[in-house]
Amino acid sequence: MPKVTINGTEIEVDKGTTILRAAAEAGYEVPHFCYHPALSIPANCRMCLVDVEGAGKLQPACYSQVSDGMVIHTQNERVKKAQKAVLEFILINHPIDCPICDQAGECKLQDYYLAYDAQESRMRAEKVQKVKVYPIGPEVLYDGERCILCTRCIRFCEEITGTNELTLVQRGDRVEVRNFPGRELDNAYSVCTTDICPVGALTSRDFRFKCRVWLLTSTESVCTGCSKGCNIHLEHFRNEIQRYRPRYNPQVNDYWMCDAGRLSYKEVHTDRLLHPMSNGAELNWHAVAETVADKLKRAIDEVGVDKIGLVLSPQASCEDLFLARKFASDVLKTDRLYVGGKPDGNSDDFLINSDKNPNRRGIEAVLGSADGAQPFEQLAADIANGSVQVLYMMDAHMPLDEAAQLRFVESLDKLKLFIFQAQHHGRLSPKAHIALPVCSHAESEGTFINSDGLAQSVQKAFNPAGDSLPHWQVFMRLAQAMNQPFSYTFVHQIQNEMFAARPNSVASGTAEGVPVE
């Protein structure tokens, strides 16, 4: 293995390591714009130039590989001069856009200017004007003046999505990134280009002018748009999600996530069921728990325990499902379990799964087998033939096509008692005798098991909307009201019991090490 000396620190690295990575291992940051660990290396920004003894000219650290005995300086006067020159050149035509630029606050140009340049420009000529607010794709806007031409976005479309929509046009100081004629940046991962854009040249149409980034609080979470479980930074401000940003996890999503998943946060804040309701009247939790207990008791007396059905939602976390199952078996004393959730959608061979429910594997893990619960179609049939007369349903989604959904909603009139426990009103809340609000994955903590069997935890980002509670706490309240209380206080107690019950059902998935982005 080659031994190199970087700024006086001796370090042994693998053969073929680039200077940039070796320096990172030795604890030195080499500034760079065009280099991205998941993309090919064009070495065009020249920001990462370092001094290699004996090499004469400065070398790009992102591209040059180390060799044994190499002596490298990343912070000497020669390198500093080159860094200042590169930044001065880049800033010559950069517009004074920070106050209206979404990137301000997480902009590499801002960071590097103060860290590596911090001097006046000597350029006195007018700045070159280029295209502003160019709709390069349905989700992404391009600003030619802010662009530093690192080509990260072009390489992303070539190498990650393979769709090749973008290229550089013109020459000299008129170069711009453009879509090929007749094409637009409309692949399913197009907003990832705004993440990898080191400046504010590519901005997300959704996030544009919505919130300044230094106001955002970031919580580590998982996308619930499909069963892939892409790792995300859930970024929120004033109890509202402002955006999702992919979080590096080589086991799941690498640096990327799809546009549909990225926009799935909107669902969290629309059509929310905010207060417990009984026949349309708002109640507090105490009163509604008593009402549910009373109604359930009378309904059971009337129709018998074998007519009670409970729909488990693959949208809920494992902890929620664990208590749902416990509630069914210990309190309702029924084994008529059904699986709800969203209907299947489109898929591709990269990150998008057709199963739009984040935790179907979680139901399997909690029940111990895939056939512990029956499909939703069976529930429709059971309601129609009267073998289910009391229904307890988690979540507003129905895995049915449009017509079948309408038929199902119609058939709910036959029920003696319909208890509906969900985030959203949807089509079902008007039919509910009791509606109980629950909070989203952003408002509670829990575990989701993705389609590859990886258990990933979600952190609570902000306080629940309205009176909503996590599913598991709702079950706790109802069990208490029905005089069969569960003995949990914290979610980790449920986790301990859950994992003790099924030790080998899941593998824990967390990314290790922080990549050089």
Next chain:
Amino acid sequence: MAHNITDSFDSYDPIDQDINNEPMILQMGPSHPATHGTVRFTLTLEGEKVLKCETEVGYLHRGFEKECEAATWTQVFPYTDRLNYVSPLLNNFGYALAVEKLLGIEVPDRCNWIRTLMGEISRLSDHLTSIGAGALELNAMTAFLYAIEGRELVWDLIEQVTGARLTVSYGRVGGLKDDLPEGFAENWKYVRARLIEIHAYTNKLLTRNRVFVDRMAGTGVISPEMAISYGYTGPMLRSTGVDYDVRKDHPYFKYGEVDFDVPVGSSGDNFDRYLVRMEELVQSIRIIDQCLERMKPGPINTDDPRVMLPNKERVYNSIEGMIAHFKIVFEGLQVPPGEVYSYTEAGNGELGFYIVSNGTGKPWKIHVRSPSLIMMGGVHKLFEGGLLSDIIPTFDTVNMIGGECDK
């Protein structure tokens, strides 16, 4: 139960013991008209003599040190205003000096001159308040009005320079908010003349006043050894004869280049503390005169772009200025990791800032060595053995400032 009056008369025993031979416990404060600043003394009295005093501070605790951890380095300045709020400029400059030490930067000459000058102006306000209020509490209303007139004049000057009378926030890391306004020297000339008159009147009214001297001399005595072992600094320490003054012993700003004397007392009592403050007024005026005479036009802020906000013209017309402005405002200026203890002579003594930085835009830890808190640690020694009524002048010459003491 029916109560029989004659029964209780029969069982009545006359008190055959002296009711006055047990010490009396008296709570003085926390809200007492003569303790300016909320502080509580639990006094054990024998007659009027104070046997024991237990001091309880903290009624004005705002969590200054903790608050600073949530503010950028620059946002700490308004908090420092509220330490010793009678001389906020001294706190501003003391904190700025500490952060500059940590950053390893030097400020321009003119900035140092202005800091010296404005610091002394602030000291005038501090000492005038202490002397005036002390006289007032011994019923000398006239002396109080003269002192407060002087303070008003000083505050008018401060207002011209900083835009505020009390909460000035005039200091900046690496410089100042602004240069001195035009005509400052002329205004000072007017204020100076009146201050000297006021000083003379006060001298006439108090220094040889029999009542005043009787109340002040020989009360609240502390020995130099005791003062040093309790960590006393400032006029308190100097009244005992120890000539420790940070300005003289560890010069900062321009104190090494100006002539001034450090007045000391000899007996460590209230009267000496009054005399020390009276003489320091004169010395402060001397320093201010020299500053105005010797300062030259020039920049007041350091030119390090990582520390100073660029001027507005650059912010709006160049991307370099715009970026620097953004980074400094939203992330705070970046102070390298490390720790520093920096100390200056504030109105009441050595004001120290112990600062730890973890290399981000906000302080990781700020500790203030506030002279008032340290003086309160030994204040019972000044009270014990004296009369209850002597607490009033003693507590005044101690000059505890709640904002600084309770942090």
